[in-house]
Amino acid sequence: MSAADDGTSSGAKIFALAQRIYPICRSITGNGVRQTLREIGAHIPLDVHEVPTGTPVLDWVVPREWNIRDAYIKDPRGRKVVDLNESNLHVMSYSVPVCRTMSLDELKSHIFTLPDQPDLIPYRTSYYQENWAFCMAHRQLEQLRDNTYEVVIDSTLADGHLTYGEYFHLGESDDEVLLSAHVCHPSLANDNCSGLALLAELASRISQMRTRYSYRFLFAPGTIGAITWLARNEHRVSRIKHGLVVSMVGDGAGPTYKKSRQGDAEIDRAMMHTLQHCKLTPTILEFSPYGYDERQYCSPGFNLPVGLFQRSRFGAISQYHTSADDLSFIRPEHLGDSFRIISEVIDLLEGNRSYYNTSPRGEPQLGRRGLYGAIGGDKDAAAANMAMLWILNLSDGHHSLLDIARRADLPFPIILKTAKVLERHELLAPVW
Amino acid sequence: MSAADDGTSSGAKIFALAQRIYPICRSITGNGVRQTLREIGAHIPLDVHEVPTGTPVLDWVVPREWNIRDAYIKDPRGRKVVDLNESNLHVMSYSVPVCRTMSLDELKSHIFTLPDQPDLIPYRTSYYQENWAFCMAHRQLEQLRDNTYEVVIDSTLADGHLTYGEYFHLGESDDEVLLSAHVCHPSLANDNCSGLALLAELASRISQMRTRYSYRFLFAPGTIGAITWLARNEHRVSRIKHGLVVSMVGDGAGPTYKKSRQGDAEIDRAMMHTLQHCKLTPTILEFSPYGYDERQYCSPGFNLPVGLFQRSRFGAISQYHTSADDLSFIRPEHLGDSFRIISEVIDLLEGNRSYYNTSPRGEPQLGRRGLYGAIGGDKDAAAANMAMLWILNLSDGHHSLLDIARRADLPFPIILKTAKVLERHELLAPVW
Amino acid sequence: MSAADDGTSSGAKIFALAQRIYPICRSITGNGVRQTLREIGAHIPLDVHEVPTGTPVLDWVVPREWNIRDAYIKDPRGRKVVDLNESNLHVMSYSVPVCRTMSLDELKSHIFTLPDQPDLIPYRTSYYQENWAFCMAHRQLEQLRDNTYEVVIDSTLADGHLTYGEYFHLGESDDEVLLSAHVCHPSLANDNCSGLALLAELASRISQMRTRYSYRFLFAPGTIGAITWLARNEHRVSRIKHGLVVSMVGDGAGPTYKKSRQGDAEIDRAMMHTLQHCKLTPTILEFSPYGYDERQYCSPGFNLPVGLFQRSRFGAISQYHTSADDLSFIRPEHLGDSFRIISEVIDLLEGNRSYYNTSPRGEPQLGRRGLYGAIGGDKDAAAANMAMLWILNLSDGHHSLLDIARRADLPFPIILKTAKVLERHELLAPVW
Structure with missing residues (x-):
């Protein structure tokens, strides 16, 4: 049995899962991550790890856990002009609790907008510096009158856990292929509901195969999740012979492959060869230390052969980190194409001798x-x-x-x- | 004395010899090869080797010897519609004897034509699978009426020998330069009467020189001839420091040089440098395992520094392996240019220190x-x-x-x- | 303190010094060199070395010293038609003494002009073959009547010395950076009053800095000066970790950098990187054995990491080695840009770890x-x-x-x- 198919049925399945996890309010910790992992766990038996706040992980420490129940801005007439229930991008991730009235002027120093894209809500975070903020469409901000507003963020930031999920498939060899997707972004469909759903489908497919390599699928919050996983697995990362970080795989651009820091690892050559024959319009990028969790896997002390697979290049599209990265931005056929390419690369690694x-x-x-x-x-x-x-x-x-x-x-x-x-x-x- | 001249007088001599050997009906064995080697031997003292049918040579066995006296297709009125005497391409090489009458329909399954080049006779062989066939112009086939034809191939396929010729010139050193041309194609002027005649002239020239290297000229049937020679000389192929396979050197295209498998051998660098300064429009090709006898010399177990020199690239011209590769396709000045280039490469190898x-x-x-x-x-x-x-x-x-x-x-x-x-x-x- | 500034004030200072040394009649030996070194010595404490005629230096011998007091060609009416006092390019460098009358015909065999640039005086030398000649504008030569001329070259060619100047700045390390400019050309502003003046300013700047490397500035006649210096310092050239020959740095073209023979020395990479970010239109040349004193530093027995920095590429401009290379050809802003670039390279070498x-x-x-x-x-x-x-x-x-x-x-x-x-x-x- 081979990992590859023509991608059509896989594309539909991946889209369906992406749809299901899209509405969940995720951050780098908290119940949103847990709920997302439960959805993925409906497809493959996932090991869910809970790492306590305060645990030292490499140069970092596992932060407090953040959860949010409600958040809004009410105008003097009691109308919610901003409401978390409408979009979970409205609150900056890791915002501390607030319950105050304040003038529009004061409020404005806690509001992010995108003046150049006035209809879109930006996505913002402040994980490691206590702060709070709302994000909203610039056009909507301009319509707010100079008044007194009731501002509520009903969040908790307290000792708890960092949560990540892992699926391991044992092959003939202990040598591993690592497939990793970040699980920390809230309602952004391409970044990274698409990647999570694709890896869930791929794991499900591989679970039914006899493989030469072992496969490790990692669903973890960006940066701190990869760092936590690396800290807890330092003794065995040398088993990782090939790896891919997967994000933004549902739009129709690219595909884009960013090489590992090694630059000529087998995964790099496998991906380049496969893309060259994929009938799309691929872009190959040299490694750079900015991007997703390949930053951690490819830090000089690990230097793992892990590349990044995407469709659009991150940061290069207007929808990036805005409310325009919604379910209309990703399509089953693009997810299917991405799945097919990654599957062909896996077949290549399996067969390459x-x-x-x-x-x-x-x-x-x-x-x-x-x-x-x-x-x-x-x-x-x-x-x-x-x-x-x-x-x-x-x-x-x-x-x-x-x-x-x-x-x-x-x-x-x-x-x-x-x-x-x-x-x-x-x-x-x-x-x- | 130097191997190089301006090529004018050499071109005329090479053309004259090519003209003389053009009409001979050659195959990988048989009297056509012997007659060709006698013509070449009139210019240089050739060692002619006869290797018996059945001799194991590397992964192969020397095949039975094929000879042909006559072949024709007669229509009911006794007129020869196809006649070996008109073109020795008319019979597929190694055709077994036939003497039958048959319907046009049955006959057609034994006829090769080129529908896209309806006036040309194709060249076909079936050395290792017993079969028989005629080759003819497609336009002529279309004119044959639905009738009964007398079909005669008066050939023999029997134990005998594989024949090849060798000329060795001893230089100051045992290190050898190998120059090899295939002797198995029938009336195809460029492929390879041109190469045989050029090497005969070059051997004659070198025989009068004091050289640093020893020179080995090999005139052998394609594939099986090179394999036979390699099998009989396995212990001393390591003496070959540089080599060229020479074919199709009489047309005005190119020149084309295909590098040895080593890719950066001295012969590769010598040829590239010489072509860069040759005032023609050269093409340099990376090694590929399809072509002429460089396939054998560059097989991984030998990996000799042997490249291929041609004018047109094989297979890339409409005359390739058809009756259009006749004496009008090659010209003394082109043969002279090819001679000059190869001679300059030899002078380079001789002088390079x-x-x-x-x-x-x-x-x-x-x-x-x-x-x-x-x-x-x-x-x-x-x-x-x-x-x-x-x-x-x-x-x-x-x-x-x-x-x-x-x-x-x-x-x-x-x-x-x-x-x-x-x-x-x-x-x-x-x-x- | 850093070597780099924006180049404006440096450009003016360099131009001023170039102006002062421009009129001096220099050659590879003699008082012109001494006078030039005194001018440079007004800016930095220079060690002036005098090496006697006849001293063996590598494959060469220090030649006799040449000095000239006067030279002219007088027409029959006693009018000086060519006069050293008007341009010191008028006399071929190292011309032996002459005091004769002769016909125009005989005289012409001792006159160099540039027929293609009829208004310019060429620059010519004959250091190692005794000879004499005048150089003049072709248009002026054409106006000379067929007459008898009085020809006087009041020069001396006698045992004496070869003179060069050296400035050494001690840094934290014995490892040296060599900066070298030829001091032998007479009134050619770009080639090389510009380079001499730039290095004088740079030496002055570096003398006030604490540096990691030691810096050696060499003001010596071309070829024989570099050879003499190398001969006298053979035992310590291995201390030279980076070096630049500096010439023709006052025009607005380029900049041009010719790599060291090593081709990938740190100075080569430093210069390429700096030029890539310099906002001018740089040209990078591979090493070639023709040019300035990098020929000696990069001879195979030394193979020092020394490149050549210029604006125009030598020989590539119509002013090269003619009277058009005067003070109007160089400009303070271009000298300033050249200074800034070289200073940035020095800062780079100092900081690169x-x-x-x-x-x-x-x-x-x-x-x-x-x-x-x-x-x-x-x-x-x-x-x-x-x-x-x-x-x-x-x-x-x-x-x-x-x-x-x-x-x-x-x-x-x-x-x-x-x-x-x-x-x-x-x-x-x-x-x-």
């Missing part, structure tokens, strides 16, 4: 084995035989099938299938 | 030795001195004259000539 | 230390933090700050300043 040509002196006589067009001189026969010739020529123990696919400029699946045929004819022997 | 600058600290005083323009400040004087300055600057024992020519972007002959001057003035000492 | 990230596993919590924008989600906050993130990510002991600046595509001064901040917060520790 080096072989020895067992008959390396001169070409073996392929015709005798029924492997070669029998009528010589045909102009077209050559093309069909190229995969075979490339594999035999480069299988000197130093070239993997991926190396051969890249050199031959042929899709990996063709190379893999042909190698299996040659192996059956004992013309190839795997390098162990 | 590394030297030490004997006065490496600061520039030596060239003026004192009469080597430098005496009037300083002249804007033009510099250019004339550049070869000298480059050689002195880079002769640190780690750069060959070819390295220096490439870095200086100057033709190798200028660098070589200048190095000889500096050596005479004891400013250069060869690295041994 | 490798560091270890002391918290390499995961990102350190920058917010806690007040180093990071506290409000997450802001689209713009990221840009401001990039320098910090790049430094932390790449400070693994293997990347210098210059490596990081190039990778991050940020100007070195930003990287250096940010690294100092991180070092103060003990997030970076220098690699010793």
Whole structure:
């Protein structure tokens, strides 16, 4: 069984899960994360970890847990002009409790808008500095009269836990593939309901497969979640041979792949090769230390071979971190395409091996084995035989099938299938 | 004496020999090969080897020998509608004997044509699967009436020998340069009467020279011939330091050079440098495992530094493997150009050495030795001195004259000539 | 204190000194050199070295000293048609004494002109072959009547000395930066009054600084001066870690940087990076063995990391080695720009170090230390933090700050300043 399909049915399933988790008010801690993990756990048996506030994790400390029940701004006539129930972007994440009346002027110093995108609500956080704020459409702010407002944020910031979920699939080897998505953003559909839902579907698919690698799926809050996981798993991160951070995979742009810090890791070459043959318009970016949790995995003390897969490049689109990143921004067919690409990369990693040509002196006589067009001189026969010739020529123990696919400029699946045929004819022997 | 000339007289001689061997009906074995080697042997003393049918050679076995006396298709009125005597492409090479009458329908399953090139006869072979067929112009096939035809192929396929010819020129060193052309194609002028005739002329030229390298010229059937030679010379192929397969050198395109599998062998760098300065429009191709006998020489168990020199790239022209590859397709001037280029490459290999600058600290005083323009400040004087300055600057024992020519972007002959001057003035000492 | 300023006041000072030394009649030896070094010595305490004629220096010998008092060509009416006092380019450098009358025809064999630039006087020398000649405008030569002329060159060519000046600034380390300008050209403003004056100003600036490196400024005649200096300092040239030859730095073209023979020396990377951010239109050239004294420093036996900095590329401008290279060809603002660039490179070399990230596993919590924008989600906050993130990510002991600046595509001064901040917060520790 292979991870890859044409993506159509997967796209619909991923979209359905993204829809279900979209409304939940998430932050880096709290019940929103727990509820999200329960939804994902309906698809795959998830290990949910709770790490107490105050736990030292690398250079950081697990923060207090934040939960919010209600928040609004009421005008003098008692009308809620801003209401958490309408959009959970309205309150800056980790806002401390407030219950006061204040002038519009004072209130304004606690309001974020996007003057250039006056109809959109921005997304803001203040995890590590106590503060509170509302976020709203600029046009709406402009309509507020100079009055006294009732301002309520019914939140709690107290000792509790940081929560993350993990799904582990045991393969033939202890060597692991890490797939990681951040679970901390509230109602932003592409960033990252799309990534969470895609990995849930992928985990479900892989759970039914016999695999060469073990697979670890991590659903954790951005930055502090990855740091917490790394701190608790420092002794075994060396098992991670390949990894991907997955975010914003539901729009129609890209795809975009940002290489790992290593820059020429197998995951980098696998992703580049797959994207080159994916029939979309991929962009390959060199590693940079800004982005998602690859920042942590690729910090110099770990330097793991983990890249970032996206459709739109983060920060490069107008919907980024605004209320425009809603469910209308992601589409089942795009989610399906993203799923298909990641699945093909996984099939590539699973199948990528080096072989020895067992008959390396001169070409073996392929015709005798029924492997070669029998009528010589045909102009077209050559093309069909190229995969075979490339594999035999480069299988000197130093070239993997991926190396051969890249050199031959042929899709990996063709190379893999042909190698299996040659192996059956004992013309190839795997390098162990 | 140098291998290079301006190519004019060589071009005429090569064309004359190509004309003489063009009509012979060759295959991978048989009397056509022997007759061709006799023609070549009129120019240089050739060692002709006969290897018996059934001899194991690497992964292959020497096949039965094929000979043909006559072949035709007669219509009911006794008229030969296809006749081997008109073109030896009319019969698929290695066709087994036939002597039958049959309907047009049955006959058609044994006829190859080129519907897209309806006036041309294709070239087809079936060496390792018993079969028979005629090849003809598509337009002619369309004119055949639905009738009963007499079909005769008067061939023999029987134990015998595989024949190849070798010419060896002993130089100062046992290190060899291999020059190889396939001798198996029937009346195809460019592919490869041109290559056979060019190598015969080159061998004749080199036989009169004192050379640093030894030179081995191989005239053998494609694939099985190279494999047979490799099998019989496995113990000494390591002597081959540089090599070229030569085919299709008589048309006016290219030149085309396909690199050896090593990709950066001295022959690759020598050929690239020479082509860059050849005043034609060269194309350099990376190695690929499809083509001529470089496939065998560059198989991973040998991995010899052997490239392929051609004018048109094989398969890339409409005349390829058709009756349009006749004597009108090749021209003395193109053969002369090809000869000149290969000769220049040989001169380069012969002359390419590394030297030490004997006065490496600061520039030596060239003026004192009469080597430098005496009037300083002249804007033009510099250019004339550049070869000298480059050689002195880079002769640190780690750069060959070819390295220096490439870095200086100057033709190798200028660098070589200048190095000889500096050596005479004891400013250069060869690295041994 | 830093070497760099905005170049405005430096440009004016450099131009003033160039003006003062422009009229002096210099050659590779003699009083013109001494007078020039006295002018430079008014700005910095110069060590002036006198090396006797006949001293063997590497492959050369210090030549006789040349001085000239007067030279002219008088027509029959006693009118000086050519006069050294009008331009010291009129006499070929190192012309032997002459005092004769001769026909125009005979005289012409001792006259250089530039027919293509008929109003300009060429600059010519004949250091190592005894000869004499005048240089003049071609238009003026054409006006000379067929007459008898009195020809006087009142020069001396006799045992004496070769003179060069050196300024050494001791830094914390014995490792040296070499800055070298040729002092042998007569009244050519750009080539090289500009370079001499710029280095004098730079030496003056550096003399007031505490530096990591020691700095050696060399004002010596071209070729023979550099060779003499190298011969006398062979035992300590290995202290030279970085070097620049400086010439033609007063025109508005370029800047042009020709790499050292090493090609990837720190000076090469420093210069390339600085030029990339300099807001002019730089050209980077690979090393070639023609040019100025980098020819000697980069000869294979020394192979020092010394590049060449210029504005126009030598030989590429119509003013090169003609009377058009006068004071109108150089401008204070261009001298100032050249000064600023070289100073920035020196600041770069001084500041370039490798560091270890002391918290390499995961990102350190920058917010806690007040180093990071506290409000997450802001689209713009990221840009401001990039320098910090790049430094932390790449400070693994293997990347210098210059490596990081190039990778991050940020100007070195930003990287250096940010690294100092991180070092103060003990997030970076220098690699010793």
